[in-house]
Amino acid sequence: MKLLKRILLLLLIVIGVVVYLNYPKLNIISGYAAKNVASGVYVAGRSEASMNLNDNNVPLVKLATTEVNEASKSASSTVYGLMERTAVYRDGLGSVLINDEYDPSKLTIRPQRNFSMDTIPYPYGQAAPLDSIFDEVDMDQINRALAVAFANPETQKTRTFLVLYKGHLIAEKYVDGFTKDTPILGWSMTKSALATCYGILEHQGKLEMDWPAPIAEWKDDGRKNITLNHLLRMQSGLEWDEDYGGMSDVTKMLFLDSDMTQRPKEKKAVAKPAEIWNYSSGTSNLLSGILRQQFRSHQEYLDFPYSALIDKIGMYSMVLEADIAGNYVGSSYSWASTRDWARFGQLYLDRGIWNGEQIFDSEWVDYITTPTQHSNGEYGAHFWLNAEGKYPDVPKDLFSCNGYQGQYVFVIPSKDLVVVRTGLAEEPEFDPNRVLRAVVDAIKG
The missing domain is CATH 3.40.710.10 (DD-peptidase/beta-lactamase superfamily)
Structure with missing residues (x-):
């Protein structure tokens, strides 16, 4: 019984050391997951499911659980319920991981865009590409x-x-x-x-x-x-x-x-x-x-x-x-x-x-x-x-x-x-x- 208690104590110590050493990494893992999903959904128009299944399916990051909040245009992630991170979408500026310093009222300007359509074929314009055939191309x-x-x-x-x-x-x-x-x-x-x-x-x-x-x-x-x-x-x-x-x-x-x-x-x-x-x-x-x-x-x-x-x-x-x-x-x-x-x-x-x-x-x-x-x-x-x-x-x-x-x-x-x-x-x-x-x-x- 004493040996079993010692083994359990040693196991708890090992687990504690592992958690202590890796806990800061959870900030990175959940941050990566939240930012990636928020941008994928609100910048690229991808689905939450696709982003989680594919883009976040990389070592460590796949440990995160990420959910999208449509009302706030945000995504939040945790790793086994720990270290929650949230990324929010801002029109024209993409998504950003937020922290205690984030104040949405401080950044209200956005880049001014100029989308002018034309009849020039792609890639030099917005019209359909030409159906091109070259003798020297196999x-x-x-x-x-x-x-x-x-x-x-x-x-x-x-x-x-x-x-x-x-x-x-x-x-x-x-x-x-x-x-x-x-x-x-x-x-x-x-x-x-x-x-x-x-x-x-x-x-x-x-x-x-x-x-x-x-x-x-x-x-x-x-x-x-x-x-x-x-x-x-x-x-x-x-x-x-x-x-x-x-x-x-x-x-x-x-x-x-x-x-x-x-x-x-x-x-x-x-x-x-x-x-x-x-x-x-x-x-x-x-x-x-x-x-x-x-x-x-x-x-x-x-x-x-x-x-x-x-x-x-x-x-x-x-x-x-x-x-x-x-x-x-x-x-x-x-x-x-x-x-x-x-x-x-x-x-x-x-x-x-x-x-x-x-x-x-x-x-x-x-x-x-x-x-x-x-x-x-x-x-x-x-x-x-x-x-x-x-x-x-x-x-x-x-x-x-x-x-x-x-x-x-x-x-x-x-x-x-x-x-x-x-x-x-x-x-x-x-x-x-x-x-x-x-x-x-x-x-x-």
């Missing part, structure tokens, strides 16, 4: 590429796939529950859209990439030497932990912070600018805060990405989500349909020209595709690269926007291709090299 091979992209649905988990060739839609496919109009969470593809805002401001003569980052807290130490270029290239030298498996810089920022620009601003330097490369979502949100500083009012900041880029090229399905403080979460939270993500890729394939208007300098494309030192040729300026052959069977001039769970916008200039893939699995379950090779093989010559 459509049977394109269909085989689609089959490869959607093979093994339980592991690859591809949801949507689209191919543009020379500015013409030549293939697209969607799984049940998704259409050409369904907004998809881009995750870190948002970083590339944020960077493009800097390219536009540079084109307008309003800033230069070698300018020091305008952060007052850095003016008296070595961080004063960090430039916009260093930030765009993820080589600021600032400390940052991009670990999504526990309580880290990135998870605290995304699921706890009211102002997501503050945490990265407070990080100390662990190296001089350009000495190291360290992928950091904090850097992207810092850049979002710096972008806000370029405008006289909050309204101008909210409007700029839409008026200068998103609505300018007809990405009307796109929504940039903001934090409690009203900063766009440039690291992670933007939604757009597969067709609209492809428009973004086409803009880059066309080197910044859209229907005759130069949105950003042609040289900006050269800038964002120049490999960043210490990145093994895989990163430029908020875009991913194939410069060193990460995808060995694909042209090395490929560059892309990449997001968690395998969201991709691939641009291959030498083949006049834009390829978009969205889903719920990335490498190794989804093999971009194999799928892209199948697409590239369809282009003769």
